Amino acid sequence: MSVPAAEVRARPALSGGWSVGLRRLLGPDYRMGYLFVTPIALLVLSLVAYPFCYAIYLSMTYKLVGVPPVFVGFENYVRLTWDGFFQRAVINSFVFTFGSVGFKLVLGVVMALVLTSPIRWRSFWTGVLLIPWVAPTVVSALNFLWIFDGSLGVLNYLLVRVFHVLPQGVGWLSEPRTAMASVVAVNIWRGFPFFGISFLAGMKAIPAELYEAAAVDGASMLQRFRHVTLPGIRNIMIIVVLLSTIWTFNDFQIVYILTKGGPGGMTMVMPVLTYETAFGAQRLGEAIAVALYLLPALAVTIMVLARYMRKGRQR
């Protein structure tokens, strides 16, 4: 970028020898730029980059709480690979993540579609539907823990006594058949509004002429959705699905509060296993190996996602 003439004129004092060279090398706004960016750089280094590298090191050690770490290379990873409980946790994490994200995607599209249709009080409805996204997740998880309660929970009350759908109550979170579906349902409940609001923004940005042109060509509502709406929000969809995949895969609170991974490991996902290994079993090295086990996949996802997010901005 060339230096705007106005700027040079505004600060004639700076156009002496040294600073001209520096400005050419580091860019016209380098002083204010570095000044403003330094706090972020320090935070990123000390709160993310350093802990991240430290995590990789610790995952290659045998480390009990209170004892200095002993370097063991990839031993933790190798041991985990053949550990049946860990394997189950990996599978559970994938089931939890893709089950949740799939439903959130569908519900999000539905939410965006109804919010773009000609309704009254649009911002009221938008506001109501966004509440699960702003409410504290712990509160929501506790609410569902109470709703799902086997003996006094309102879900059983509704299904058994009010609607007579079930002959007797179900221990939603304590029975192996229903536990995973229940925690997935709570994750969907909490996460779908984010999908909806993002798709809504994308749909609003689609020019009305495209829909009019499609209508003139005789396209049905379904065809317009298929050929105008979906391509129009394609990029947002990719971004939101990838973001939510990362968030859901690493979601700790919902599962920790609802089941702690039970019954019998049926809902044990990797973040909860990390926590339990670190603070239950006190094996820190192994715990971090659990957290970092799928790092290559996470890194690829983050890189792809970051590209899409930056591309989305540059337009």
Add this chain to the structure above:
Amino acid sequence: MRGRAAGVVERTVAYAVLTTLAILVLFPFYWMTVTSFKSEEQMRSLVSMFWPKPFATENYGQLLTKTEFTSWYGNSVFVAVSSTLLATAVGTLGAYALARLKFLGRGFMASATLITYLVPPSILFIPLYKQMQALGMANSLSGLIAAYPSFTVPFVTWLLMGYFESIPEELEEAAMIDGATRFGAFYRIVLPLSAPGVLAAGLYAFTQAWNEFLYALVFITDGRLRTLPVGLASFITGDVYGWGYLMSGAVLTTLPVIAAYIYLQKYMVDGLTAGGVKG
């Protein structure tokens, strides 16, 4: 008229779907509030299920006098407000630099900030905990205030970068032609114009800090120093859950977030759609 009939059908379907979704979304909060006003007796005998008769306020009394709830409330306010102020200040400056200023390394820093935003806490909480221990900040609120910027700052920065980019550059150039410095242009022109964006970003940072659970669970071992989410969750570790006072605590924890949200909904929705993702 075919078109109008289709419109009526479409609207009816839309309202039906909206009502269903709204019931699903609101029911847990309705249920939480109803429960908080029920006595233990009412709950156990499954009477007056959907509207407490009579209204019992004993849960709130118990919560406020017999538990450490009020200390937790104070802790949460202190941690969330401090880390929000920190994140908003640092994030605003950084976002402006990354969105507008021209200097070597800008692109790299922008990518680094974004990637930082995407790194999940579940892989950072153990090393961060060790780090806080080494600094003597584990088991103290200052440890949380120090750690929360790891997710609030990248988020605020990313959100505001989008906001600053949407403000026409000509405004600043005009100000600088009139003799303003680069900083003056930022401080007097851009900052006032982006007040709604900064407010939205700050509110999101506040919500994130207020709702944070994992770091607070791991870092804090002293019962009195807990934040609200961890404190509430600690009610369920006993054998007998006091659902009544747990739900009254849940109501009081949700209130500030929902109140801020209702009051500033427009800013928050616009902020999220403008800065969160844009395609």
